[in-house]
Amino acid sequence: MIYLYLIATVLIFLAARKLLSPIKSPLANPLLVSILFFIGLFSFTPLIYQDYATANIPFIWLLEPAVVALAIPLFCQIQQIKQQFKAIMVSCSFGVVIAISTCISIALLLTDDKVLLLSLLPKSVTSPIAMAVAHETGGLASLAAAVVIAVGLLGALGGFSLLKFCKITNPQAQGLAMGCSAHAIGTAKAMEVGNEQGAFSSLALVISGILTAVLAPFFAWFIGIMTTI
């Protein structure tokens, strides 16, 4: 009867969404609350996480066609994308370089563990890309996946509040920032905020994912030099 866990995921998420909707705090996030609920459940009771993972595989499958379906909001914004193509490409390229270079340079101050640094490198892109990049450069795919999920949650929770605080109110700018920094989890949040935010976040997710895969060997080479000095 482990498939009760599948139903439990749906029920807890829908309940969290319903109960938390009147609360305006970014921490009152149904995704975060549902995840914490299950993490608490498997940490503090004898219930077994592996059963939950097996039962919820259908949702992991559904993520793939859902990513393909992100073509829909993208297509609906095609006019705006064409108009702003240059600004989009410049902002996303800049974002990728900032995302990787700030993360690596700060981490270099704290550690000289090459495997850890290489696993942090792709932290801002969607987990399949991040895992592949970490694996190819010599990082740890599982550590990369864990960091990616944590970063995505962070962006989804605090991203929009931070952007508003910094007077970044243009919906397209908000979407690109979310997609570049918090990949698919950030994009899911952006879709809830608005169509334009969702579309531009999907776009940034794709562009920054591909650019990160392309630029990763260069940054990995840099990490190699810095850790051998």
Next chain:
Amino acid sequence: MKKNIFITATELVRSASILVLFLYLGKVIQYLSHLPIPGSIFGLLLLFSALSLRLIPLDYILPTGSFLLNYITLFFVPVGVGLLQYSQLLSTYWVTIVVSSVISTIATLISVGWLYQRLSK
């Protein structure tokens, strides 16, 4: 009434089939290209191209597509609970991970948003 149900069912099957088809086309490209980019991203790009070139009308994919997009956040719940598997790794390196990821994520959010807001005016 009966006909309506039949049409809805057909539309659902049609839209689901198209999405799955594009996903698998994307996976074929990934397999053939050996690039570290997932099949779903290629599928997204192919579907976007097909929509832009008017090869597929938007209505054909909307029934399943909008359903998936409405619940995409739900699908991330098991992904997040999966962090449990990595608790050992995360607790070993948590200081470096938290400090570098938090600062870098804030820097990325602000710089991308700010730059685009300036460039797009």
